[in-house]
Amino acid sequence: MVKVASTFGRSGTHDYVLLRASAVILATYLLFLVSFLVATPNLTFEVWTGLFGNLWMKVYTLLALTGLLVHGWIGIWQVLTDYVKNSLGRGVLQFIVSVALIVYWLVGLFVLWGV
Secondary structure: OOOOOOOOOOOHHHHHHHHHHHHHHHHHHHHHHHHHHHHOOOOOHHHHHHHHHOHHHHHHHHHHHHHHHHHHHHHHHHHHHHHOOOHHHHHHHHHHHHHHHHHHHHHHHHHHHOO
């Protein structure tokens, strides 16, 4: 069995399930944030920090950040594999995007748990 080192999952089916699960997490997170913004008439810094000060919100946000990392990682691999035929160019682009995704996740982690 050939294993591709650049994929996030173990197989195409596993990648498919990870993509769909991360999409559901991101969609529910977006719906929650939009409903919170609509339901809060006077959004202040204290309200915003109070929301993100809760442990459940930190966990939910970290889950959404992880879902974004997984979704972006698999998605960029699929797009670059389909459209960039030069293996060196594809590797460089995938490396750049992967590093950016990891940096976004780490920055989100430090900002989130710093509240």
